[in-house]
Amino acid sequence: MLKTVNRVLLTLAGLVLLAIGGAVLAAGLHLAVPSWWPWSGPHDVLLSTERRTKWRGDSWWWPAVIAAFAAIVLLALWWLLAQLRRSRLSEVLVDSGDGDGARLRGRALENVLAAEAESLHGVDSAMVRLTGRRTSPAARIGMSLAPHSEPVSALSDLTTGALAHARESAGLAGLPAEVQLRTVKHRARRVT
Structure with a gap:
């Protein structure tokens, strides 16, 4: 957007x-x-x-000018902050047990999650994006399902497989995920 x-x-x-x-x-x-x-x-x-100098003497002029400039400044600040905010998580903080912690690249975790999701039965492709904070990431997953797959089994395999492995390997307490399922378009079979 x-x-x-x-x-x-x-x-x-x-x-x-x-x-x-x-x-x-x-x-x-x-x-x-x-x-x-x-x-x-x-x-x-x-x-x-x-x-x-046409409206300078009117009582509404200066409040209107100040309100217009304030609205312009607020919109410009909103736009600037929106530019600086990252929509993707660049790294995940992993508890290494020594008190310092380790940093895991967000793209690496996204790629591993996507590869494991694509290896599931009935999944044609998967895209993963990590959002949230370094200590508590969340995943947005988009999966394209093959025509013969069952969405319920694909979703449960993803939850118990790829998401559980990612959560355990990164040492996270939880990894909430929003999953969008789509079907791959295919031609109808001809019956003769």
Whole structure:
């Protein structure tokens, strides 16, 4: 979702800047501009003194300006924090028994979980993403099931097999998982 928001915001900002820049360039080069356009020549200013001071005396003006800038600053901070936040867990802290602990790469655990899930009967492919904290990770697993597989048995094999092995090998108290099951599209069999 963050990629979509970034693309939409960048596209909108680019289009607005392109439109404003093109309009100012057209007015500066004495090209034909509509009669309602505020800039008609190279000596026009972007904001006249009358436009800049039009609402200054009204009681609602400064609270509205401050509220608009506060909303812009809050949206910019939200966007910045969303960029810095990682959606994927980079490492898992494993209790090694000596008090220091060891670090297990998140991608390594994801790859092992995915490989073990793909080896289960009836599973065509699996994708794993670790989220959460280093000390208490959670897994998001997407599995594509073959046409002949049973979802209940595939899910129980995953729970008792791959997830249990990952939890035990990393020394975790628990490894909650969200599993999404999909079926592989296939052609219908012809009966003759």
